Amino acid sequence: MGLTKTEIFTEEQNHLATMLKALAHPARIAILQQIMSANACICGDLSIELGLAQATISQHLKELKTAGLIQGTIEGVSVCYCINPAVWNQLKNQLGIFLNSTSLSNNCC
Amino acid sequence: MGLTKTEIFTEEQNHLATMLKALAHPARIAILQQIMSANACICGDLSIELGLAQATISQHLKELKTAGLIQGTIEGVSVCYCINPAVWNQLKNQLGIFLNSTSLSNNCC
């Protein structure tokens, strides 16, 4: 099938999964790290820096943008990308709750 | 191609991506939430609770186990799954560093 049964799960579960999926690729992690380390927009040299074709980088950027994690503004000929703070913080919170919802002291298995 | 160029990225980036990929499905999030809310091992009733076929749940559990996020021990006829605290904490740390490596005060885009 290859089709996730989203209707079975809660809005929250689906949303978190979507965000994590956007992060779950080394290229996208590298892109985000670049953007964050520049603390401002890194424009189009990501292709050279990461060693992936321009079309590939553009596609990854689109996925991150669709997830809402980054935003891009046109700056002359090039485009400037940076983190979307609202979505980023929201993810941080939701993920924090999820990852901390266990007391890691279970002597079960 | 459909084949990630892992050789281009750092060990850390690949590892984080692998962990996030394991989490990036609503069913696996739901499974982990169940396991955590029980604070101990939930065995095989996940299939009924989540409304997915037994084979599907088993496959998701395998992915979580392969990622190291959970561990399972045989308990008679059934199998008991619970969080692997070491890997879980390691992920929490690595993810925390990643998500906090930006000062969200950029007035860029």
Added chain:
DNA sequence: TAATTACATTGCAATATTACGATGAATGGG
């Protein structure tokens, strides 16, 4: 206006994921 630069989009090919029925393997009860 023509050429250049910077991205986006399209169209592929290769591979991965998701879901499930059917079947296999191991354990426990009778």
Added chain:
DNA sequence: CCCATTCATCGTAATATTGCAATGTAATTA
């Protein structure tokens, strides 16, 4: 030993992802 229970694995179908060359689009420059 036989059978039910529990879980894993296999096979398969539908769909998604990854990567890139080629091409399209919009703005800047000459």
